[in-house]
Amino acid sequence: MHFLLMFLIVATAIFGLVGLLSSRGSGGAPASAHLPEYTGILSGLSFLANGKLFRKHAGDSGTQEINSQFVQAIEDRQARSDELNAWKEGTSFAISMNGAMKGKGTRSLSFASATYRDAGHLLYALQDQSAGGLFELDLSTGTEKRLLHRQRLNIDGLRLHSDPGFLLCSQRAPNGIANVSMLNLETLELRELTRGETSDLWPCAVPGARNSLVFQSSGIARGPHGQAMAFGPSSIQLLDIDRGELTTVLENPELDFLQPRVAPTGELLYLQRPYEGQQYSTGKAATDILLMPFRLLRALFHYLNFFSLMYSRKPLTSASGPQFDQDAKSIIVQGKRLEAEAALKRGTQMFGVPALAPASWQLFERDQQGRTRLLAQHVVAFDVAKDGTILYSNGFGVFALRSGYRPQLVLKDHLIGDVQIRPE
Secondary structure, eight states: OHHHHHHHHHHHHHHHHHHHHHTBOTTSOBOGGGOOOOHHHHTTOEEEETTEEEEEOTTOSSEEEEOOHHHHHHHHHHHHHHHHTGGGTTSGGGBOTTSOBSSOOOOOOEEEEEEEEETTEEEEEEEOSSEEEEEEEETTTOOEEEEEEEETOOEEEEEEOSSTTEEEEEEEOTTSOEEEEEEETTTOOEEEOOOSSEEEEEEEEETTEEEEEEEEEEEEEEOTTSOEEEEOOOEEEEEETTTTEEEEEEOOTTEEEEEEEEOTTSOEEEEEEEOOOOOOOHHHHHHHHHHHHHHHHHHHHHHHHHHHHHHHSOOSSSOOOOOOOGGGTEEEETTEEEEHHHHHHHTOEETTEEOSSOTTSEEEEEOTTSOEEEEEESOOEEEEOTTSOEEEEOSSEEEEEOTTSOOEEEEEOSSOOSEEOOOO
16 A cells, blocks of 8 residues: 555656756746747748748738839839840840840849838838948838938848937948938938948947947958958947947857847847858968869860850750759848758758758847847847747747746747847
């Protein structure tokens, strides 16, 4: 009888321990059965992927691409031009120097960044090689409004200021310099807040401090002719706009600190990854010398292939089919190209979703006392809601993270870049 009683006590203890462990995630978080509802945050969630903007609707499991009316008008004009020049098809007039067909309409303008002005309006920057603009989309009517559009305007990293009448952004120059700027959404006056030989990106206002903001910054290494050769490790800087004072928050010569965000409760959120500088070793120089004859032969082949297309309209190789869609293979995030095929071969998964970024791409939280805490790995981009909920992307999926709970998969798609949460 005593043995049976002891057996029941031990069995009950083991069962309770197993249940406790199964109901806890990392850091003592409750199980997914008790996870909060994220429907409100996911309503209107948007993300960027290689120059395209997508948005998730409430109650819809899929996503929809947002098409700019301005870009569509350009494409329509290009299509009419293609019709007028259709007679050139099949002749040498339709072939460019690289062997590609000329005159075919391509999407020259692409989405560089996006953010919500409020629950009903989405701001986004469009740009191409020579011009750029800022546009506002009314989500209820689908009407697009052009706010700015001019030559050599290259802005990204859009984030609304704590004063909703102002927009923070990074303004890039052709020489590699990027300055933090602030746009008055009423007067459309664009004011530079930082200057110098640096690349200052991803500005974010500090809640409760109207004239303070944080941003990532890296130095620029230039060649003998002034061209940008490399960028130094990214640090996080705090700017007092009124005083014009800069304070270094995080800096390490071996690490990049990226995309700073300040949570409503005051914690600093940021991405961290190993810094990969410009490296050119003796081994690389020897490899380049050995490969030089093959590269010259490849250049000669493409040169002869061009003339073959010009005069006989036949390529020198039968492998001249349609080009593979690069958007389905890779994505550029924070200046690094992440290859989807390589990620799938690695087999690393998060909740059944492949991880595009390596484990060294990490999301950290830093409290006001300077203590840091690792929140997630394999992070490509993230955003934080007003209630403190974090949505982050690993490249193939979006996960919701709330204090005291494990991450939860809330959206699965192919190649997800910058993530934006719509205000509730």
